Amino acid sequence: MDLTTEITSGACPKVCSECAAREISICRVLPHPGLRQMADVAATKTYVAGETIAFEDDSAHHVFNITDGVVMLTRLLSDGRRQVLGFLFKGDFLGLAQGAEYGCSIHALTTVRVCRFPTSVFRRFLLQTPELEEELLSRASDELRAAQTHIMLLGRKTATERVASFLLYMAEREATLGGSPDLAFLPMTRADIADYLGLTTETVSRVVSALKRQRVIQLLPHSAVRIADHAQLLNASAGR
């Protein structure tokens, strides 16, 4: 049975059949009755670039599937110092680290489309859907590893190594979504990158310039970066 048959037969809810992240979001593990149930409580929503989706102290009323765009998570210290905790892309699930509050602010870096669920309903649905629980546990495990890699970067890498690691990471994300492995789009500002890497905008800018001068990368229009010498960049990144 091909996809068209599924859609026309109505086995796949309209909202899901049109979803750009259909095959890479957590929903891919759901059997059709489950998917229908999910779809019934889902709300699709679009945020514009620059919009704040939620603040860190907000009650966590929703969990999200990112169906398109790039999302940034940040935390603040009381004096305004900011740390970027991570970026989320098409297919990512947002809500794994949530408690009663979100715990971090959620920002749309591009136009972002999400599929949103009330937390309470999602929790209830989770209890009766072991395959979804499996999937979330697996993703939590992946995120934990990613967080550890971030910790390693912040604790022990130099400025150059951090920037190189970041560029490789962005290119890799591009590749997993079907793009080229040596082309990275950077929808975030230098300040965002700096706050992700525990640096300043000036330092990020200097390192990027240096890598460009050494012909390891090229800067293209629209904040795109071409990795000209993958081996050299990997070398500069000091490994994962």
Place this chain on the structure above:
Amino acid sequence: MDLTTEITSGACPKVCSECAAREISICRVLPHPGLRQMADVAATKTYVAGETIAFEDDSAHHVFNITDGVVMLTRLLSDGRRQVLGFLFKGDFLGLAQGAEYGCSIHALTTVRVCRFPTSVFRRFLLQTPELEEELLSRASDELRAAQTHIMLLGRKTATERVASFLLYMAEREATLGGSPDLAFLPMTRADIADYLGLTTETVSRVVSALKRQRVIQLLPHSAVRIADHAQLLNASAGR
């Protein structure tokens, strides 16, 4: 029905009834038949202080419940720079972030007692035990938040703030295990602390000395620290 009845009736496996972490480990959510099944595939094991339980590239053949002692997780860069990813205590589950390999080295800082399960058996058991899955997901969420706090610390806090945050964290762990909230035992060396905080031993030592001079903390025998001025230390930590 009290605990004694349970034990003498045999509803609780011997290995579990004697477990020091019985009520705080993941097993607490298991119904008795489930607990018995778990116990059947569990092996208790003791490691001496300083022992390496596993290396980061080892195949992850086991997951662990820490039933006593303190465990440290570390990652290395190829040139030997080390990052301490975290510490685990009595009641903690070790294995959430694991893939095919452990991904980080596992070290016993004190005498450590664990309850160990073969990964494959544990996975199979997990699939048929939703309440355990729930529990793991909840713990993964907590760990993710803890990792984010660590990221904030490494990315944006000063040396003094890092050390202060660390002392508060250790005291809090002490408190959750029934100890005093202003007494922390530090079974790790200054080098371990430094590698956790992204600093050097010298800097950690200097900051500790300064806090001692300001009478914010006292150093007691056996690597214990008394928090003399909790408010002041919290102040020095710049929040969570």
Place this chain on the structure above:
DNA sequence: CGTAACCTTGACGCCGATCAAGAGCAGTGG
């Protein structure tokens, strides 16, 4: 085409790293 962000580059300063030496401390054996 004008304006407001964002980005880059340069000069300088500081926090924490590095280098070095001595003090404290636990374990060992006489």
Place this chain on the structure above:
DNA sequence: CCACTGCTCTTGATCGGCGTCAAGGTTACG
């Protein structure tokens, strides 16, 4: 009980990578 030994911890002097401050260039967008 004490001397010895090796490690950990502390403290001081100096250094350097990255932050800070400042100014100019570039890009996006109305």
